[in-house]
Amino acid sequence: MRILSSTNETCVARILAAAALAVVAGCTAPVSEEREVEDVADTSTSFEDFEAQVFREPETGVYIVDGDTPLISRDELRRFYEQVVLKGALAVNVASGADVRWSNTQKMNLTYCVSTAFGGNHAAVVQAMATAASAWQAAADVRFVYRSDQNGACNASNTNVMFDVRPTSGQDYLARAFFPGYPRAYRNILIDSSSFGNIAPYTLAGILRHELGHTLGFRHEHTRVSASPCFEDNGWRGLTPYDSGSVMHYPQCGGTNRGDLVLTASDNAGASSIYGANVALQLDDPRVFDxxxxxxxxxxxxxxxxxxxxxxxxxxxxxxxxxxxxxxxxxxxxxxxxxxxxxxxxxxxxxxxxxxxxxxxxxxxxxxxxxxxxxxxxxxxxxxxxxxxxxxxxxxxxxxxxxxxxxxxxxxxxxxxxxxxxxxxxxxxxxxxxxxxxxxxxxxxxxxxxxxxxxxxxxxxxxxxxxxxxxxxxxxxxxxxxxxxxxxxxxxxxxxxxx
Structure with a gap:
């Protein structure tokens, strides 16, 4: 997630289009007003020059393209360069033409831990994750499960959870996440220390609502507008009509979401269309009334x-x-x-x-x-x-x-x-x-x-x-x-x- 210092807008989103991508996602952090914007459509750029311009996480070596999309290896970056940059458009392949989503069994047990390395910010992250998770759980038939017993060993190698939530610092984003189907080592939500500063009007819970949208497979909403300067690719399937207010839409990319990042009615409808609706059971449900x-x-x-x-x-x-x-x-x-x-x-x-x-x-x-x-x-x-x-x-x-x-x-x-x-x-x-x-x-x-x-x-x-x-x-x-x-x-x- 990225906040532009000149407009204080947040780079957050990922659309309510079932993600058919095989890359991780995130959002970038405060950037300088003097910072140059990378021109990825410059077809005269060599791969080596392109690679030199791409931000790379010091801790993991993951490349970040499209502002907040991680690519694990140099081979993936080269494919991205060949398939996207040289064609003058941002795109990532779909997975065999199928939606990348959790299975019906997996979606009900999306376990995670929150690293104790957050220190004094740990309680705030736990609460923000709970708030963000509850928003998606209210929208769709999914279940995020907080495993506090795994917090002490909350790292990328912990296979007792589906993903880990860990701190980082000095990154080019506020937070980043992943898509379903990613290898366990890369199923992480990384939160930069800048997320605990002044990011008004956004909140940590709002940022994580966006990031959890990524973990469910949803792309950036603004990629659906091909004429937009923020257009990324056509590797998505629309679940609802275009929604400029979506929690998955970058505000500075023509988005109308000017407050905190919250799910809209279209977000709810899109999530339930792919994962099923969260049906509230009534007081005469057979489980409680015979x-x-x-x-x-x-x-x-x-x-x-x-x-x-x-x-x-x-x-x-x-x-x-x-x-x-x-x-x-x-x-x-x-x-x-x-x-x-x-x-x-x-x-x-x-x-x-x-x-x-x-x-x-x-x-x-x-x-x-x-x-x-x-x-x-x-x-x-x-x-x-x-x-x-x-x-x-x-x-x-x-x-x-x-x-x-x-x-x-x-x-x-x-x-x-x-x-x-x-x-x-x-x-x-x-x-x-x-x-x-x-x-x-x-x-x-x-x-x-x-x-x-x-x-x-x-x-x-x-x-x-x-x-x-x-x-x-x-x-x-x-x-x-x-x-x-x-x-x-x-x-x-x-x-x-x-x-």
Whole structure:
């Protein structure tokens, strides 16, 4: 990203055209008013002279062309020279005519770290990345995952993340990024120290909104105007009509974005057209509302509505949610708030907010546990076939557990609740339910836990309480509270779940 000192405009953009390029991208930093602009269309320039004019990152040796587009090797620079400079136009080849984008599995697990080498600016970078990521996640069905545990070794060789975010200084840009499909060593967002100075009216979050657009494969919007002095090439596919206000448009290239760099409606539409829309799930989504389960769980509702699913839904939306009732085997709002202290502080007893958070943030992006019976992160990580099928698509993993994994295959939804084990160790339940796993799980929810029944090989709630005198004194026979203590504190304290 580049800010021209004479106009204080920012070189930021990359279009909402699915990138079909095989190069990295970035944006350049403050340049002197006296600095000459490179004439890349001068066909009399030899390759050696052209190479001598191209900025090269001292740290990585990467060449930067078109203001903010990195080329890894001298061979790539020569191809660029032959295919672009000698033709008098800026262009980069598409990848076999196909869009360069993340796969449906990759797009849901775009992991990154933020190097501790940022020092006093580290917190600001973490927050700016979160803000920028949330903008793209709201626009499209993608998921950026911050791996803070990798910050200490956040470098180009760390294969535990898809890309790294690192500081640099003395570069000819404010920040640069990359396109999907780039080798891991070059999948980095580098932020120059000049980004932490006065770059008003832009912000670090705005710069990173632009850079994350690059990481998703989007080109500079101004390259779509062939008559523009900033035209780069035709190696793009338009996803929306041209948008001069795009977050991916350089302001000084005919752009109309004069404030901070934010996504426009066209940016949102373009991103969703290639990655799918971020569909906000509603409070009656099947993952949180099952009419039959709701009616069976509450005698007053069964008496009032019988088996009327429509009436049950209306009650749920108009009264049940605010009362904190449970309407699904996969989610319990009271439990969700109880075990997540940050959400308890934020929402208190706003159960509608808790449900919305789990559906559209906690489940989808964070893999938070929503019920005693289902810990979706455990579920996916425990079964290799599910990891291969669902990856980070935890919404669909919940559906699998509800409709296939638990009732048909008898898979355990959490380390503490395994319905097959529950039936095997309690003969009365095995006799009563004859392998009906859904009915057996219902029993655990409604009766089994409060009776202190064991439901897995790794956790025995009654033994847990009786083994620790402090827990016995605190909980007595309140096995639900003891169960929650295990999750909230006991595991972290190194206690034994099945003494």
């Amino acid at each position: 009419a039959a389960f709701y009616l069976q769980s509450y005698g007053d509702l069964a008496a009032a509505f019988g088996s009327d699913a429509t009436a049950a839904r209306n009650h749920w939306l108009n009264a049940g949610i605010s009362e904190g009732r449970r309407a699904s085997r996969a989610f319990d709002a009271r439990f969700y708030l109880k075990i997540h202290g940050d959400l308890q502080a934020a929402f208190q007893t706003n159960y509608a907010a808790a449900i919305d958070h789990w559906l559209n943030q906690g489940l989808r992006f964070e893999g938070r546990r929503g019920a005693r019976e289902l810990d979706v992160s455990y579920y996916v990580s425990t079964y290799g076939d599910l990891q291969n099928v669902f990856g980070a698509n935890l919404r669909e993993a919940v559906n699998h557990w509800l409709y296939q994994g638990m009732p048909v295959e008898g898979r355990a939804g959490s380390a503490e609740v395994d319905v097959n084990y529950y039936l095997s160790v309690h003969p009365d339940l095995s006799a009563a339910y004859s392998g009906n796993r859904t009915a057996a799980l219902n029993h655990f929810i409604w009766n089994g836990l409060s009776e202190g029944r064991r439901a897995s090989v790794s956790f025995n709630v009654s033994s847990y309480v009786n083994h620790y005198s402090d827990l016995k004194a605190a909980f007595g026979t309140d096995y639900t509270a003891a169960f929650d203590h295990w999750i909230m504190a006991g595991i972290a304290e190194g206690r034994t779940g099945a003494p």
